[in-house]
Structures are given as structure tokens and as C-alpha cells.
Amino acid sequence: MPTPTTTGYQLLHSPRENRGSAFTDEDRRRHGIEGLLPIGVNTIEYQVARTFAELENLENDLQKYLLLSDLQARNETLFYAIVMSDPARFMPIVYTPTVGEACQKFDHIFRAPRGMYLSFNQQGRLQEILGNWPQQDVRFIVVTDGERILGLGDQGVGGMGIPIGKLSLYTACAGVPPQYCLPIMLDVGTNRHDLLEDPLYLGLRQARVRGAEYDAFIEEFVQAVQTLYPKCCIQWEDFANINAIPILERYQNQICTYNDDIQGTAAVALAGILGALRISGEKLSDQRFLFLGAGSAATGIAELIARAMALDGVDLAAGRQRSSLFDINGLLVDSRTDIAAYQRPFVTSGPATNSFVDAVNAVRPTAIIGVSTTPKLFNKQVIEAMSAINDRPIIFPYSNPTSRSECTAEEAYTWSGGKAIFASGSPFPPVSFDGQTFIPGQGNNVYIFPAMGMAIYVTEATRVTEEMFIVAAQGVAEQVSEESLAKGLIYPPQSQILEASLHVACKVAEYIYDQGLARAPRPKDIEAEIRAKAYRPVYA
Structure with missing residues (x-):
């Protein structure tokens, strides 16, 4: 953190430069803030501890959100010190x-x-x-x-x-x-x-x-x-x-632009699929996907999956046909007349159906992905049908917030008899079933967009391409340990999100440099450059 550029009372109201009670006696004399603070001097560690105590006394997460928002408005460094100290705890807030x-x-x-x-x-x-x-x-x-x-x-x-x-x-x-x-x-x-x-x-x-x-x-x-x-x-x-x-x-x-709901969601879904396939031992090109929801999120995921398949030698059009869409009017088949242009590459032939479980039995997918924002549509019949078709059905209710999830982790594991490979858009607690504890993964875009941002920041990229999101997804999936996979967790632990993001950022930055999309000169050591430029919440 650089030396403050403002002084006096104004300094204590500059969130980027304010250190609150961490200003030393010398700082206070130099910057004209003596008398504007209690005489005691704290380190940032004590400030973090004080804020933790405040948070513990609050009744609900909205109150905690407001406290942290107020903190961000008055002391940005302390805010990030709090959030980065335990990201798994504070990201949902x-x-x-x-x-x-x-x-x-x-x-x-x-x-x-x-x-x-x-x-x-x-x-x-x-x-x-x-x-x-x-x-x-x-x-x-x-x-x-x-x-x-x-x-x-x-x-x-x-x-x-x-x-x-x-x-x-x-x-x-x-x-x-x-x-x-x-x-x-x-x-x-x-x-x-x-x-x-x-x-x-x-x-x-x-x-x-x-x-x-x-x-x-x-x-x-x-x-x-x-x-x-x-x-x-x-x-x-x-x-x-x-x-x-x-x-x-x-x-x-x-x-230089992208849409996180379309491309970020697609990348985190692809990362989850790649992680799931590490459990099932199957190939991406052998999978078939059925989406509950046919909007931009669904078509974005389906398109990125097809492009990832194409990198493995599958014809792009054939890869698109590995995904089917189901919306409020049923399965998107070629006999329907209400299909938008962006949905058309994923329309399939066959009989129409407005029952999702019937669509499961007709399409026989290896994975169902929920992006409908309509809760509870992955019901017991659907999960049981998926489990009858697949040894390890992939169940991804990605809609959020939690109240919109297509099913809960407990429902997926219970109704599948513990066979499901599960990830959701919102967090769920661990589930114990038949003597085994499963840790549900959260297919949160947070695994993608911050890393994408860091790669763009370091490289000064001129464009954001679809292939960058495939690289990001691969970078996420390759970090999941065998120990995590054994517990059903197909994403890196959120407690390690900074390290996971810096790893992904390195992969994406390397791709940006390789493709000639960078404005910044290529450093000798991309990882070292990224780590050197990464923000740390410390007082100078």
C-alpha cells in the first residue's frame, strides 16, 4: 500500500488510504491526524480480530453484509484483509x-x-x-x-x-x-x-x-x-x-469484453464436468447433456462444451448435438415453432415432451444441468431416472440463490443412492449417506472471472475469446486433488481460492501471450509477474 497522498481529516475518510487505529504515532504527526483517533495503536491483525468479534454478534448474514460494506467504504485494506483471511466463509456474505x-x-x-x-x-x-x-x-x-x-x-x-x-x-x-x-x-x-x-x-x-x-x-x-x-x-x-x-x-x-453469465458460467460448468469425468473415468466426447433451462446460460455452456469437444477432434456441429435443451414449453425439438436463433444449434429431432423426466428417458443424458432459476424441478423421479441410466450420474443444479436451486445436495445424494456426482450454484453443507460423507462442490463463477481478470490485467489483453474460457476451465479442473475427488468434491476448495485463481490466471495469460492478444510485453516468468502484481491487503 503506497504512502497516503491526503492528510488530516480527509485521510481518515479515504477508504483506499485510511488505516484507522493502525496509524502509528509517527504517521499521525506526519499526516496531521493527531487527536483524530484514540491514542492506542493497533496492528491490522488486531483490527481483523475486532471486526471478527463484531461479526459474531450479528444475527444474520445481511447484517454482516452491511457491516462489511460499511468497512469497505471506510478502510478498503482492512475489508480485504477480512475477506481474504477466510474466503470460504466470507464469499457467501x-x-x-x-x-x-x-x-x-x-x-x-x-x-x-x-x-x-x-x-x-x-x-x-x-x-x-x-x-x-x-x-x-x-x-x-x-x-x-x-x-x-x-x-x-x-x-x-x-x-x-x-x-x-x-x-x-x-x-x-x-x-x-x-x-x-x-x-x-x-x-x-x-x-x-x-x-x-x-x-x-x-x-x-x-x-x-x-x-x-x-x-x-x-x-x-x-x-x-x-x-x-x-x-x-x-x-x-x-x-x-x-x-x-x-x-x-x-x-x-x-x-475487450465478456459476459460472465454466458461465458463465465459456461467455463465453471465445463470445469465441473472435467472434474466429474476424473471421478467417472469417462471421456468428454462420450457425454450427453440435458439442460433444464434454454436461455443464454444454457446455450453458453452447451457451446463451450462443444468447442471443448472440438479440441479433442469432434466435429463442432456434432458436439453441439450432444446437448439438448428443455424450457417451459418442453424439449426443444425441430417440430417447435418458438425457437430463437441462438437456441437453434442445440435443437434435436424426436418427439416433443413437456415432462422433464420423460426428456431424461428420451435423451438418456449422462449429465443434467439446471439453469432454470426454478426450484425443485430435479425431483426424485428425475434423479432416480438419471441413476437408472448412469453408474455415476452428473447432477448440476446451478441456479442461484439457494432458494432457486433445482435440488439440494442431500436430495441428489439420497435419491441417487450415493451415486451422484454433484455440484450446485449455491453452497450446500456436507451430506452423510450410507456411511460416507460427501462434500458438495459449488459451481461458482468465482473460479473463473477473478482469474480471467487477473490475466487480462497483467497482459493488457485486447480481446476475450471463447478459447480463453476453455483454458480457464481446464486450469480449474486440474487443481482438484485425488483426496477431494474421493469426497465428491470436483472444484478446488474455496479456502484456497487465491492460489487456485493465480494458477488459472497463469494459464490464461500464457494463452493470451501465445495468441498475440496482449498489449503488455511478455515477461520471462509469467507466474512471477502475476504474483508480483497481485494485491495484498497490508499497510505499507
């Missing part, structure tokens, strides 16, 4: 599932502002307004329009909790320096009447902007970012399918 509740209650719990809010009624002035951000060198923007927050739907301006949480994990899980990160809310209105009628609602009070006006607003935003922050990567987050897919298609070959 600073991000999913707690962040979902925070988004729902955003207008009623709003405290200190964080990030930037760009409203549709400011169109034509976005570059000017974005220029109000004090940091001149922004490398990462996570941006949402709040329309499809987790599995909770339209949260309007309350969706800002997602970019804030995501960027916190960029730093906590992969060491991306926080000063280069900017969360942004694109406020284009909301279609929630209860929000529009709430006197405490903080967003634009109108229905959501659509069509050409929306596209023009997005274009102005992108161009403003390119002008002000030419090395910046834009991560699109929690946009509805009608906007998420066109935005990604429009910009992915023009600027």
Missing part, C-alpha cells in the same frame, strides 16, 4: 447468496455510494459523467442494467449490488488491485410496479427502455469507456437474454 437479499432491499438499506450510476435520462452526456470517477486508469468495469439479477429478476437500480460484489471478488480471489475496478449501474428504468411506487426507490421512475433507444444508450456507454479507459475490460452482468446475447455478439470482437 459479500456475494451470493446474501447479495441477492441486499439487491432486493437496496433502496431501504442504501448507505454510502459506491461506483457509478449512469441513467438513461443522461444520454448524450455519458462520457462527461463517467469522467467524474476519480480514478484515471480503470481496467475493469462490471456493469448491469438490473433486469435479471441472479434468479430474482428485475431489481432496477438495486441490481448495483452485483457489480460491487463481483469486483470485490476480483480482488479477494485473484489479487486484482481494487483501484482499477469500477462497478456501474446502467439505469434504464424498471418494469416492477412495486419499485416504481416505493417512495424510497432510488432509480429512474419509468418503464424499461427497449429497442433502438436502448441499443444507442449501450453504444454511447461503450464508446465513453473506450475513450476514457482504453485498456478497460467490460464485464456484462445479469442482463436479460433479449439484451445479453445481442450485446455480447455486437462487441466481443471489437473490444
